[in-house]
Amino acid sequence: xxxxxxxxxxxxxxxxxxxxxxxxxxxxxxxxxxxxxxxxxxxxxxxxxxxxxxxxxxxxxxxxxxxxxxxxxxxxxxxxxxxxxxxxxxxxxxxxxxxxxxxxxxxxxxxxxxxxxxxxxxxxxxxxxxxxxxxxxxxxxxxxxxxxxxxxxxxxxxxxxxxxxxxxxxxxxxxxxxxxxxxxxxxxxxxxxxxxxxxxxxxxxxxxxxxxxxxxxxxxxxxxxxxxxxxxxxxxxxxxxxxxxxxxxxxxxxxxxxxxxxxxxxxxxxxxxxxxxxxxxxxxxxxxxxxxxxxxxxxxxxxxxxxxxxxxxxxxxxxxxxxxxxxxx
Numbered sequence: 143x144x145x146x147x148x149x150x151x152x153x154x155x156x157x158x159x160x161x162x163x164x165x166x167x168x169x170x171x172x173x174x175x176x177x178x179x180x181x182x183x184x185x186x187x188x189x190x191x192x193x194x195x196x197x198x199x200x201x202x203x204x205x206x207x208x209x210x211x212x213x214x215x216x217x218x219x220x221x222x223x224x225x226x227x228x229x230x231x232x233x234x235x236x237x238x239x240x241x242x243x244x245x246x247x248x249x250x251x252x253x254x255x256x257x258x259x260x261x262x263x264x265x266x267x268x269x270x271x272x273x274x275x276x277x278x279x280x281x282x283x284x285x286x287x288x289x290x291x292x293x294x295x296x297x298x299x300x301x302x303x304x305x306x307x308x309x310x311x312x313x314x315x316x317x318x319x320x321x322x323x324x325x326x327x328x329x330x331x332x333x334x335x336x337x338x339x340x341x342x343x344x345x346x347x348x349x350x351x352x353x354x355x356x357x358x359x360x361x362x363x364x365x366x367x368x369x370x371x372x373x374x375x376x377x378x379x380x381x382x383x384x385x386x387x388x389x390x391x392x393x394x395x396x397x398x399x400x401x402x403x404x405x406x407x408x409x410x411x412x413x414x415x416x417x418x419x420x421x422x423x424x425x426x427x428x429x430x431x432x433x434x435x436x437x438x439x440x441x442x443x444x445x446x447x448x449x450x451x452x453x454x455x456x457x458x459x460x461x462x463x464x465x466x467x468x469x470x471x
Contacts, residue, residue, distance in 0.1 A: 143290075144217040145187070145200060147171045152185045162337030163191040163307060175206035182206040183280075193304025195256075195292040202278065203285035210280045214288060218258055218272045222250040226416035226425075229357050239272040246272060253297020261289035301413040301427065302352075302360050303341040311339065311349045311383075312376035335369070341383070344390055348383035361387060361411040363442035371449050381453040388446060393430060401430045407442040 144151065152169035160166050167187040175182030182205045189198045204210045221234030228234075239246040245259035246269055258274075266275040278286050305311070314332070317325045335351060340361065342348040351373070352358060353365035370384040393406035409431035417424045 143198075143219075145185075146215045146217070147183075147185065147202070148173060148212045149215075153181075160188070162333045165189050171202070171212075174210050174212055175204055176208075183210055192307060195294045197292070198290045200288045200290070201285055202280060202288075204280040205283060207282055209282065210278075212278050212280075214276045214278050216260075216274045216290065218246065218274070220248050220256055222248065222254055222256070224414060224416065225357065225359075225412070239269045241267050241269040245274065250297060255295045255297070257293045257295075259291050259293075261291070296413075298413065300343055301411050303343045303346055305339040305341050305349055309349075311379045312373055315376060335373070338369075342387040342390070345386065348386045349380055350384040350387050351380060361408070363388060363407040363409050364445065367442060367445040367449050371445070371452065374452055378453045381449055385446065385450055385453070391428060400426045400428060402428075403430065405443070406430050407446055409442065 148171075150171075150173060152171050155168045155170060157165065157167040165188075167189075169185045169187075170181035171183040171185060172181050184203050186201045186203070187198060188201075189196060200214070200216075202212075202214070218239070219236050221236050223232075223234040237248045237250065239248055242257065243259075244261075244263045245257060246267065247258070248256040250256075260274045260276070262276075264274040265277050267273075268275070274290075276288055278288075280286050315328065317328055319325060338352045338355060338359070339349055340352050340359070342350070342361075350361060350366045351369040352360055353362035358365070366384050366388070370381040373380045388407055391408045391411070393402040393404050393408075396403055407430075408428055410425070410429045412425070412427045412429075415424065415426050
């Protein structure tokens with residue numbers, strides 16, 4: 143996504159995270175406003191991700207002495223590339239956009255659909271160039287805010303689901319310390335974990351933690367179990383969700399392709415089969431791994447038992463939160 147004002151990108155001043163699912167970007171538009179060393183037209187963008195896409199507000203403010211008239215344009219594009227292709231740096235082919243009321247849409251070969259709408263309704267749509275345009279007039283001391291909403295609906299059944307931003311799955315600790323850096327470190331760590339929350343599409347009430355973002359934003363047997371074990375002092379909901387999600391996919395048969403075996407814990411869950419051409423590796427969407435080749439696969443089975451025991455007995459939780467939990471799949 144590229145935002146331009148009168149055909150030029152604003153000059154970036156700063157960008158920063160505003161939470162686990164939010165970011166802000168500030169810039170100036172030197173070509174507009176009063177001809178002074180200090181810019182009189184500024185732009186502030188606030189991006190917020192959610193479970194099905196994102197929203198972005200674009201606020202342009204002016205302190206110029208005269209009204210500012212400009213053309214704001216947002217250029218968009220997507221190839222709907224699979225994660226393993228993006229991670230490998232493989233070039234994608236941009237999909238063609240089509241016009242729809244107040245926005246544009248893209249359709250993938252697998253049925254995945256991306257819809258982008260503007261608010262207020264754009265003055266012009268160019269599906270060939272995938273652009274939205276607004277003609278903007280800003281009076282002195284005033285501002286104008288434009289909005290973008292991106293919604294993604296997956297064609298095939300998703301491997302993992304999003305968790306509602308307002309849903310809390312662990313208690314919030316309070317830390318009192320002479321060194322304020324410890325409190326900041328804890329707050330940032332929990333915010334990072336908050337951004338890794340995922341749910342099981344089969345049972346959306348079950349929450350677990352992904353192995354990492356962006357490349358490993360999915361269920362990993364070993365990593366998700368580790369994270370759930372370390373979170374036990376703040377509650378057992380993540381542990382229960384992790385154990386149930388893995389139990390639903392625990393091996394039941396012998397399959398040399400996925401390396402599934404009875405009782406085996408999955409190593410990695412993806413939406414589709416991934417082919418790593420450079421290494422000659424093909425990984426099924428649900429992959430169990432090889433114990434001889436990857437020690438993590440063997441660790442997962444033992445860690446599942448350890449996590450289940452700790453969660454049931456409350457040995458890692460504060461005394462007031464101890465108790466049994468149901469882990470039936």
